[in-house]
Amino acid sequence: MELHALTPATEINLRIEAIRTCMASQGIDAILLTDNANIFYTLGRVVNGWTYIPAAGTPIYFIRRPEGLKGDNVCHIHKPELIPAELAKLGYTLPTKLGLELGTTPYLTIERLKAIFPDAEIADASAVMRCMRAVKTDFELDLLRQSGIKHERVYQRIPHLFHTGMSDIELQIEIERVARLEGCLGQFRISGESMELFMANVLAGNNADNPTPYDFAMGGAGLDPSLPVGADGSIITPGMAVMVDANGNFTGYMTDMTRVYSCGELSSEAVKAHQCSIDICRELEKIGRPGTKASDMYARAVEIVRAAGLERHFMGYTQKAGFIGHGVGIEINELPVIAPRSRDILAEHNVLALEPKFVVPGVGAVGIENTYIVTTDGLEKITNSPEEIIDLQ
Amino acid sequence: MELHALTPATEINLRIEAIRTCMASQGIDAILLTDNANIFYTLGRVVNGWTYIPAAGTPIYFIRRPEGLKGDNVCHIHKPELIPAELAKLGYTLPTKLGLELGTTPYLTIERLKAIFPDAEIADASAVMRCMRAVKTDFELDLLRQSGIKHERVYQRIPHLFHTGMSDIELQIEIERVARLEGCLGQFRISGESMELFMANVLAGNNADNPTPYDFAMGGAGLDPSLPVGADGSIITPGMAVMVDANGNFTGYMTDMTRVYSCGELSSEAVKAHQCSIDICRELEKIGRPGTKASDMYARAVEIVRAAGLERHFMGYTQKAGFIGHGVGIEINELPVIAPRSRDILAEHNVLALEPKFVVPGVGAVGIENTYIVTTDGLEKITNSPEEIIDLQ
Numbered sequence: 001m002e003l004h005a006l007t008p009a010t011e012i013n014l015r016i017e018a019i020r021t022c023m024a025s026q027g028i029d030a031i032l033l034t035d036n037a038n039i040f041y042t043l044g045r046v047v048n049g050w051t052y053i054p055a056a057g058t059p060i061y062f063i064r065r066p067e068g069l070k071g072d073n074v075c076h077i078h079k080p081e082l083i084p085a086e087l088a089k090l091g092y093t094l095p096t097k098l099g100l101e102l103g104t105t106p107y108l109t110i111e112r113l114k115a116i117f118p119d120a121e122i123a124d125a126s127a128v129m130r131c132m133r134a135v136k137t138d139f140e141l142d143l144l145r146q147s148g149i150k151h152e153r154v155y156q157r158i159p160h161l162f163h164t165g166m167s168d169i170e171l172q173i174e175i176e177r178v179a180r181l182e183g184c185l186g187q188f189r190i191s192g193e194s195m196e197l198f199m200a201n202v203l204a205g206n207n208a209d210n211p212t213p214y215d216f217a218m219g220g221a222g223l224d225p226s227l228p229v230g231a232d233g234s235i236i237t238p239g240m241a242v243m244v245d246a247n248g249n250f251t252g253y254m255t256d257m258t259r260v261y262s263c264g265e266l267s268s269e270a271v272k273a274h275q276c277s278i279d280i281c282r283e284l285e286k287i288g289r290p291g292t293k294a295s296d297m298y299a300r301a302v303e304i305v306r307a308a309g310l311e312r313h314f315m316g317y318t319q320k321a322g323f324i325g326h327g328v329g330i331e332i333n334e335l336p337v338i339a340p341r342s343r344d345i346l347a348e349h350n351v352l353a354l355e356p357k358f359v360v361p362g363v364g365a366v367g368i369e370n371t372y373i374v375t376t377d378g379l380e381k382i383t384n385s386p387e388e389i390i391d392l393q
Numbered sequence: 394m395e396l397h398a399l400t401p402a403t404e405i406n407l408r409i410e411a412i413r414t415c416m417a418s419q420g421i422d423a424i425l426l427t428d429n430a431n432i433f434y435t436l437g438r439v440v441n442g443w444t445y446i447p448a449a450g451t452p453i454y455f456i457r458r459p460e461g462l463k464g465d466n467v468c469h470i471h472k473p474e475l476i477p478a479e480l481a482k483l484g485y486t487l488p489t490k491l492g493l494e495l496g497t498t499p500y501l502t503i504e505r506l507k508a509i510f511p512d513a514e515i516a517d518a519s520a521v522m523r524c525m526r527a528v529k530t531d532f533e534l535d536l537l538r539q540s541g542i543k544h545e546r547v548y549q550r551i552p553h554l555f556h557t558g559m560s561d562i563e564l565q566i567e568i569e570r571v572a573r574l575e576g577c578l579g580q581f582r583i584s585g586e587s588m589e590l591f592m593a594n595v596l597a598g599n600n601a602d603n604p605t606p607y608d609f610a611m612g613g614a615g616l617d618p619s620l621p622v623g624a625d626g627s628i629i630t631p632g633m634a635v636m637v638d639a640n641g642n643f644t645g646y647m648t649d650m651t652r653v654y655s656c657g658e659l660s661s662e663a664v665k666a667h668q669c670s671i672d673i674c675r676e677l678e679k680i681g682r683p684g685t686k687a688s689d690m691y692a693r694a695v696e697i698v699r700a701a702g703l704e705r706h707f708m709g710y711t712q713k714a715g716f717i718g719h720g721v722g723i724e725i726n727e728l729p730v731i732a733p734r735s736r737d738i739l740a741e742h743n744v745l746a747l748e749p750k751f752v753v754p755g756v757g758a759v760g761i762e763n764t765y766i767v768t769t770d771g772l773e774k775i776t777n778s779p780e781e782i783i784d785l786q
Binding site: 006040064066068102103105109110124169170181183185194196212215219225226227252 | 400438439440441459460496497498499502503517562563574589605606608619621644711712723
């Protein structure tokens with residue numbers, strides 16, 4: 001097996017150097033990463049183990065599984081307690097300030113790691129990594145563009161999957177199949193253990209107004225109380241909007257895209273709200289560039305919504321989401337967050353999804369979502385499917 | 394919205410009382426649960442929030458989302474810092490020993506909760522809940538049996554999904570679709586954040602011998618280094634075994650089942666190993682009952698494997714799994730664990746999956762997996778699909 005899988009060593013080195021710059025600014029001597037997303041980011045493939053990045057010297061990949069992975073910087077161990085002795089053998093001094101993923105790793109696991117490095121001050125590496133991963137490299141942008149192209153191909157097929165009398169979940173299942181045949185990996189990586197969604201959120205009619213426990217832009221009752229989100233088995237009938245927000249993980253990097261389909265004509269209010277979503281996207285595409293405040297983007301969206309008199313419907317009706325956009329990449333909820341009190345400022349090569357959406361009772365959810373790369377020339381859209389409401393009939 | 398969704402209040406009370414008995418044995422005054430699996434267990438539906446169970450008095454459901462959920466014991470809050478004041482209003486004294494889910498909740502979240510209860514000694518509630526959930530109630534057993542019946546229906550369809558020239562992933566996608574149409578929720582709940590798998594593991598031919606980072610019984614290279622497990626796009630050709638281990642989550646409770654298909658005849662060694670797996674299951678069905686040591690079940694399986702001269706192939710060839718069975722329920726990796734050094738002892742109404750499997754180079758993976766309820770009369774199988782190798786041609 002290759003150490004870095006499909007990611008070139010030069011790319012890995014680029015990421016490691018960027019992480020080190022961030023570590024240095026916080027006086028962190030070394031970080032030890034074990035979260036799958038961060039292992040994938042620092043090694044180019046998922047393993048069960050730990051990436052150890054010292055301030056100086058070669059990073060070491062401590063791998064528990066798979067066995068047999070070969071490489072200059074690989075050290076196979078069966079438990080983390082062996083790390084200090086292995087570091088000593090390699091001539092490394094132990095860190096005085098060690099970064100661990102305090103925001104994502106369970107409490108007992110962190111306590112175990114702390115006991116292995118009893119003399120080290122512990123700092124949070126999860127925040128460091130979230131900041132790092134928010135700015136994509138050219139290699140990552142290429143993977144995101146590839147996901148976007150395949151994502152578009154799936155959406156192109158959606159009108160052909162519908163038949164009269166179909167339920168929301170039946171339509172979703174056919175979309176899932178087409179996406180999987182197009183190469184979608186299915187896996188929907190989300191930071192934060194309480195977020196769950198299977199593959200897609202397809203909302204038909206009033207089900208869009210059912211609130212969920214999850215922090216997604218839209219809701220839906222779901223099919224079972226163990227997973228109360230999304231399609232609930234509603235039959236798609238004339239006058240309904242059908243919102244499709246389907247997983248775009250084709251490369252380990254996810255694009256996020258939403259489009260709306262209709263069963264016959266929708267109410268004029270729903271059509272107006274959908275157009276308002278498109279208008280907001282066009283406007284945010286103009287103002288979004290390196291240096292733009294996320295909170296300003298949110299505020300501008302709200303201005304447009306107010307001017308259209310659509311506040312009551314914006315980002316939900318019965319329950320409202322508190323954001324209109326979020327970073328995407330290895331995980332679906334990366335930085336920056338486009339929300340009223342966000343302190344994030346757009347940086348070059350951030351990748352973000354904007355999803356100004358509306359719920360219109362009696363019709364359903366309308367609005368679009370696209371994924372963008374932040375460039376010095378503005379936002380580059382990488383999910384280019386047609387944005388108008390497409391009639392399925 | 395109903396508070397307990399589909400779970401009757403009497404059932405919830407039964408579970409709460411059992412948890413209290415366990416709390417009392419450890420001197421725990423109260424537990425505060427936030428893991429989705431434990432919220433579902435104690436409330437009957439997933440919410441974003443916390444279940445607070447005091448040693449005496451009514452449990453309180455502190456709910457952040459969804460808004461609008463009504464019930465006698467519901468208290469809507471937007472942050473956990475409000476919990477102590479709400480408890481005081483309800484006349485509860487604060488706990489002196491508080492159980493939190495230290496094994497699953499991130500470090501910083503636990504530190505935040507500790508700061509909210511500064512005077513409380515903190516104990517681990519995740520281990521308590523794992524023990525509790527390992528013994529299923531009649532209500533849970535019924536949901537598991539229902540999942541088993543639907544799971545069987547999906548497997549019945551598998552031979553009809555195959556066509557010559559198909560790849561492993563193409564077959565998997567058709568199985569996913571049939572499972573979803575049968576009502577499979579898709580979501581594969583796993584305890585431990587580093588475990589990932591999408592919907593099913595379909596292994597054709599030698600791909601079964603590719604080791605993965607994950608702690609599953611079998612491996613597979615997968616389609617992408619971000620998710621290196623399972624189908625790798627291999628074309629299914631004559632002489633190959635095709636092992637199908639597909640998600641059985643139809644009710645929020647998962648059954649686990651594996652069957653093997655072939656493309657034409659398999660080698661006599663593979664046929665022998667498959668029969669050995671069936672023989673092991675028959676034998677373990679006889680000895681498994683309340684009081685049986687998990688380690689004794691493992692040892693008995695190994696004896697049978699040795700007698701058949703199949704040790705080299707047992708539970709993997711290049712990389713071996715360290716267990717042959719595991720509890721199932723809301724999560725796929727519950728207690729008890731059937732492994733050589735397991736200290737678990739079977740209890741009445743444990744539900745466990747047994748999966749003695751073999752990898753035969755040049756052929757692939759063979760062997761079966763079934764889900765069982767531990768009863769005083771022995772193991773009751775709830776995944777009753779035919780166990781012989783089925784020829785797809």
